[in-house]
Amino acid sequence: MLKDWPIMEQPREKLLSLGSQSLSDAELLAIFIRTGVQGINVVDLSRQLLKTFGSLSGIFNASQEELCQIKGLGNAKYVQLQACLEMVKRCLAEELVRGETLTSSQASKNFLIAQLRHEFREVFAVLLLDSQHQVIHFEKLFYGTLNAAAVYPRIVVEVAIRQHASAVILAHNHPSGVAEASLADKQITQTLSDALLLVDINVLDHMIIAGHQCYSFAEHGLL
Known part of the structure; x- marks a missing residue:
């Protein structure tokens, strides 16, 4: 007992x-x-x-x-x-309410981990920010399989423009639990960065969530 x-x-x-x-x-x-x-x-x-x-x-x-x-x-x-x-x-979303300025990446990491780590399939999302890097909106855009989610740059650009974003943080999860960037991840990041730059929207980071871990493109010098 x-x-x-x-x-x-x-x-x-x-x-x-x-x-x-x-x-x-x-x-x-x-x-x-x-x-x-x-x-x-x-x-x-x-x-x-x-x-x-x-x-x-x-x-x-x-x-x-x-x-x-x-x-x-x-x-x-x-x-x-x-x-x-x-x-x-x-609770974590309350730390990223509209109007809060992101002064470090840790708050973003904590929020994205909470939002994506429990997904059993791959999900691609965006965190939208204004010119002062204040939070505007978070949205899950694409849902895929255990291994991949098809990402369409046109839709990402449309959502960013509709929300009047000046910058974005891209995010997706790896249900496999491997917190590393694949070649496909690097390619779609570059494609999205190029597409968003055409409308003067900067990609600040791309975070890959794998369980409690978070891989940051910016921290690894990939952006």
Whole structure:
């Protein structure tokens, strides 16, 4: 029984004493799930979930049917997980509200990671900025497969003009988990940069999201 564990090994007490960063993925999940099932304490149940779905991201991406097949879980837990994920996205989005100036790339990275890391297929998006690099709008434009998404420069240019953007940050995810720029990524970045430059819109960066990682074209000298 979890209650028989030493106090400092019980997830809630550990969090209160040492902070949430001290907990493992299984311990954080255990606090969320709250109770185990017959013969399995909540931490062991959480470990089983992580093994079944591969990661916290895999659990968040699980369908309602997949999640509800796990003993001890049901529609209520599925709804809570989705609500939790959406709250995280909105919390980070509040840091990039319209009118906020981007003074560093970290806020952009945090926001884009939250928006794209849980996507099971490749998604291409743009973060649109004004001449002072204040946030105007974020939009997911193209959806693809596990490996690629077709990107159409004309649509990117149209969206940027419609939002009166002066600069953009391009972004897409790699569901494979590899945070590196492929040759195709470099080519589409150059194509988009050339197309947007024709209408006086600068590409400040292209960020590739792979799980918790973020690859920045600007930081690697590719823009």
